[in-house]
Amino acid sequence: MITDINNPNLNIAEEIRVRGTVQGVGFRPTVYRLAKLGSLCGEVCNDGEGVLIRIVGTAEAVETFIDKLQKECPPLAKIEAIARSPLSHPPTYTDFTITQSISNQVKTSITPDAATCPECKAEIFDPFSRWYRYPFTNCTHCGPRLSIVRAIPYDRRNTSMANFTMCSDCTKEYADVTNRRFHAQPVACHICGPKAWLERADGKPIVSYMFSMLDDVDAVCTLLQRGEIIAIKGIGGIHLACDATNETAVQKLRERKHRYHKPFALMAKNLEIIDKYCFIDELEKKLLQSAAAPIVLLRLKDSREEISKPIAASVAPNIKSLGFMLPYTPLHHLILRRMERPIVLTSGNISDEPQCITNEVAKDKLSQIADYFLLHNREIVNRVDDSVVKVVRNRLQILRRARGYAPAPIRLPSGFEQAPPILAMGSELKNTFCLLREGEAILSQHLGDLENAAALTAYRETLELYLHLFEHKPDAIALDLHPEYLSTKLGKELGVERIYSIQHHHAHIAACMAENGIKLETKPILGIALDGLGYGEDSTLWGGEFLLADYRSYQRLATFKPVAMLGGEQAIYQPWRNTYAHLMAGFNWDELAVRYRELEIVNFLDRQPRSLLNQMLAKGINSPLASSAGRLFDAVAAALGICRDLASYEGQGAIELEALVDNISEETGYPFEIISAPIFYLEPRPMWQALLTDLQTGVCQSAIATRFHLGLAKAIASMVVRLQETHSFTQVALTGGVFQNQVLLEQVSQQLNVMDLTVLTHSLVPANDGGLSLGQVAIAAAKSIQKGIK
Template identity: 65%
Template structure:
């Protein structure tokens, strides 16, 4: 007989891991016990060497669906354990090194139960088991036991307690286990405070009533798993417009939810990989390509829909979805739609009778964080929603929906939140002895990052910190993570931008706790994040990082945003950039694209020519009405018009020039997204040289500079010849990709570089991303891209943390 202690680290709590251990240990005839503790799961087992080996092999092969074994350590014990059988023991509290599981979408077994009239979970909107349900959103402390979650307020009934304590049951130690008798309840309220009565509409229960309300064109605030959502019928233009006006979200696309894949496939082309992503436990919003016919809004079809709805708003929605059209206001000017499937029993029950999609967007006023408690929602959403579906299970941790897409069979996470956070990211070789580090992230699309024990714990998406409520929520979430993981950083990493609120808070924390502060350059952090998630070891040869975004604070105090950096984890050298152009009015240039057009024309010395040769162009007529003398003074004197090498602003300038979002945008990147959606793909596949706008390469002060000036002459000429917007948009994308690839060829040859990193928010542009990637791969250059963390600022904190770790490890 032999005895072993088996330590299992990873995502192994709250996922049915101990029952699996128990079942396998009994099957192998072992004696001993298993328990949760602060480091994960500890198994003590006695048996023959053969049965112990069989047990360990099967444990790795038959791991529960939501579990992830990061490390399994076997230690031989001299004496046998004093056990007569194999048992599950109580959790032990000690130093926290374990992981918290992300919230998981409803598993197939639970879905079946909520629609089974003979199940005690029939139509119960909070049904869950160890394979699914809330995790991060309800946890207050580790170990992940019921007393440390918001489920502590609900005492289990005898039937739930029996299943909870039955090691053979799917709900063994599923901490949120509950039913109609003992668990949370959901109820319907009117936003105006008037009573809701069953006679108002046909319904089975309050949750079922939501479907009827949506069919009638009402807006409903739904309390979900990690926050509130606002919902309406996505095929009802009036309802969608009403939601936009009330929420003050005028242009940004809305997320959609559909009952099943069949409904989604009526409106979008869905690949096999995209289906896998939609039905995964993470259940993110997936960006899907629209079918051509769904882009055409036919009046006859819309009128027919209204008549049918008026005739039978409360009946089962069995009408064929093909007669419906997605409302134009759902995603204005977009070729894609963001769809997700129901991921809680509440959503499944609401959509049971709904054969058409609903809008499901964050329950907030634009730029504020999602509401998470009932009173807050009543106060802030009462003038947006007509009705509320509320429940009495507290949301401890706000978790927004994740957003992802598939590009070339590779998943890309654009917003990392529900379903993914806070699952850890393993660090590359050389970072196993990393000291605890806290990285504060960026100002926009913020996340923060905790580094410890060879892994990175990235927070969920926390939004734009320039909003006071969002910054307060950021601080609350940071404190929760630090307490949950008992994380005591030995260093803090921040962005170099002096005005980022996250950087200011990082400075305060470093000063108050007397720990070192590391200021990390924005684009270096982008590149390092991509390197880290691709497993590039600590001591590796430098890569060529291409970081394109809106802007980041440069080493020289100017704003960067179109950078080619020779970089490793320790340092970087700026090899090339785009010619800096003034951002007239500073931040105003982000939301008024015409400012960038004018700045580029001035930079290219073309304005005088424009007033002589191109006076018939709409963009020139538009600009002539602006206070150009004042704008010129701002540029010449450098007053609130910082020079920026931003590729993001170049996109804005081109978009405005051809008549897209010329006057203003309601969110950053709106003009660039619209420009991408206009592209004529036939031009992309045409290799004629005349379809490439010229961009010059200059070299001075030991750095290459890409100058777009010659492009502007050609583009204005195209406008004068009335070349369609779609062709100009395609030519611009081709030209930019052509310039990038040529610069890469030049730099790789000069500096003997074998790997290229593509990063930064501009590479969310699928067309540019694919053009550059394909052309570089044809040159046999290894291209590293993002998949685990966003290419935008949502991945920045990982890069900040990993660069700081490299410096501390090597005493650089």
């Protein structure tokens, strides 16, 4: 075979290796189509590394083929790399064919589950299509992927579709290279595929005269319109649904689910319905309609009282935004066909437990919540929650990375290519774990809070599955520094010899650096990490940190003033404890009580067992000091009467406090003081004086919340100015769960931009602990490379 590429008319033979998200997305049919179009011969197959192509033809035709392959790759595909090498002794090819997959070392990636494509949606509503009203219709452009896969290569035998034998029509389309269902592994139809059915939660039979319905799926719409609660088995888990405009139904769902205040997610059948309730900009519209189809947090319209069917007040109490998503499976499209108003679609679980994924567990755990069950017989292999995103400063910000995004790999920046295989175990809350291989980070889907026993079990199972799927054998483990985190303890049990204990806030900053493409050898940047708490290297609790950091090390330059968490973990759930601790840290109570004796918050705190509380503070009994930005927000919220006695979900006080912010341009911020001993810290005492005075003079909650946000943003920027006097940096990373606060993020970013600083924020992974494992893996990789370990 002649291989002179310099002569475009001579035949050449090449082996072409394509790596990336290239399995289960219609990549091989695209290769086949382009090869046939170019009159090329050869073969293409899936294997553990991605897609392997052997091709013979003129040099010009091969070059055109490679160019078109990159420009015309399928919508769900993502090419990470193309490697080409000559074939010195190619087989004799007379045509171009797609051959059977090869099982070898796994280096390819798994595609996230994808929302129903327009073609499949059209078919399920077309009476002349054989997929008419089939709730599991899919093709290579859409449908289940991560949620059904057990092993790589991504072939039907390695998914939960293995139990369904294709009928002759599906087999014909599956084998037809010109059909968009060619090698679509979950392909099925009414005859041969999974089935959905409706059951009553009380076990009584359902008879046809109960509904006017086309089928069981259509009946769900009628039940929702009647005010019933339905458990619906979807693509990655089971949801609970009710009419979002029915206050009685929503309240009933809250009481049964024991989820008393946390906002519910909503689904509407189209953008027109969402537009009645919320503002939608172009990027938000694009996200809603994307293959990821996440929950998008949208700003509520003030004119909602004019809508004939307003959203029930209990859907999102005291919040000025709603989380909407569009239907992302044929099942959802069919349920909502006749539904001209939004529905609640929330995780099918008791509050804080993992989402149910099996029919048996759902009927056991949800029978006291749901009135009916819509179930099906396709197994969910991997639990995958809905992703949650919002748009900040015209940029995507992921709050929960799961369905539609996970486990798409994240390529680490330049310098990390030689890192060994590493496993990062994540944090305690909003957990994800991360596998690193060949400079590519594979972040798991959101796994929840590990302090819940069922969530910890799910974490173990998912970790085992990922290690199996990707045949990942880590040379090192990256753990959070906190010795009591369950993820830390589990990591130590895995028996990997090299362990890196990573400080919590350093990991936050490294995650932000990594996703923004900051190279390994870049000089240190300033990271501002604000969250609830993380274990510090001095064995105290940190949570408001200014660190000068690179991937290998950091220097703590400044912090928020450490204040006692009165009662330890109780301070998280009873925000008034933070208010009292803050006031006691800055004032004499007797003087405070006299000066502000008419204030509700002062009288409330005076009724608490202050003698005992003061003794706890004086002796440090169950009252660890914490430089926590999150607890400061709780303290201010409680002072204003926001969830003062009890926070029913994490961050409730801060979220409701942000919702009060208004008229930013007309307000000035509360003052903070910068103290320098032994390191700089923000002293909130002047802020408290101003806030209490505003309460005393009857200033409204909205103005106080606005002044607090503006004052804190200015204080953070002032701290950066102070740090610039003695340290050189040009980039600032804003990270940690507190920076999910849009007002704070925007205000701090604007002030830093004015100072000609480059501001790094999150987009690919959450700013909260859901992105922590990416930072852990980057730090462990950097330290391994420094030691010359490969």
